[in-house]
Amino acid sequence: MATALVSQENVVASLVSRTGRHLQRYDKGRRQVVGCIPYRYKNGSSNTSEVEDELEVLVISSQKGKGMLFPKGGWELDETIKQAASRETYEEAGVKGNVEHQLGHWTFQSRTHGTDYDGYLFPLHVKEVLDFWPEKNNRQRKWVCTCYLSNIFICIIGTVGAIADMKLPLCYV
Numbered sequence: 001m002a003t004a005l006v007s008q009e010n011v012v013a014s015l016v017s018r019t020g021r022h023l024q025r026y027d028k029g030r031r032q033v034v035g036c037i038p039y040r041y042k043n044g045s046s047n048t049s050e051v052e053d054e055l056e057v058l059v060i061s062s063q064k065g066k067g068m069l070f071p072k073g074g075w076e077l078d079e080t081i082k083q084a085a086s087r088e089t090y091e092e093a094g095v096k097g098n099v100e101h102q103l104g105h106w107t108f109q110s111r112t113h114g115t116d117y118d119g120y121l122f123p124l125h126v127k128e129v130l131d132f133w134p135e136k137n138n139r140q141r142k143w144v145c146t147c148y149l150s151n152i153f154i155c156i157i158g159t160v161g162a163i164a165d166m167k168l169p170l171c172y173v
Contacts, residue, residue: 020132023076028114028165030107035072036124037103038095058126060093062138063111068142072119083143085122094133097126 026031038058071092075084082099091136103121110117111133 004041005035011104023078024074025077027118030118031122032075032118033072034075034081034088034120034122035070036085036089036122037070038089038097038124038126040126042145045091055145056143058093058095058141058143063138068144070121074120081120082122085120085124089124089136090130092139094130094136095124095126096128096130097124099124106169 003102039057040056042054042056052173057070060071061067062069071089073084073088073092075081079087081102085099100123101122106119106121108119109115
């Protein structure tokens with residue numbers, strides 16, 4: 001397959017997702033994965049008194065089932081953890097922005113492979129929403145007001161893994 005390239009502000013990004021596990025990081029036999037909670041403010045500002053009503057998060061459709069989730073994937077050997085988080089969010093959700101401080105770390109077992117993973121989660125303040133991205137044909141994306149999610153977040157507060165792996169009921173999108 002040919003790789004199409006898009007140049008944006010001196011950054012060249014591939015329109016094809018990285019695939020395979022040969023460059024994946026492992027620690028003590030556990031695959032290292034990173035995820036982001038992409039967010040933006042509806043009115044474009046970052047100072048708002050009604051943050052809950054103005055803050056939106058981006059969720060994407062799961063490739064293997066129903067529901068929506070946050071982008072996440074493998075951390076590869078040739079990148080920093082924040083570069084991996086940014087790349088996965090670009091590939092799966094088609095947005096670019098600033099990866100911020102780490103929200104947390106969790107260990108979980110793959111439902112598909114039965115193997116152990118270490119996950120790391122970051123907020124990503126979205127600065128650019130792209131029309132074309134590597135997984136555009138495989139995923140849907142939807143901005144969701146955090147006011148719809150507050151009860152979900154309250155129920156699972158402190159369980160970072162559940163947040164990253166959370167599949168939102170379709171009624172929320």
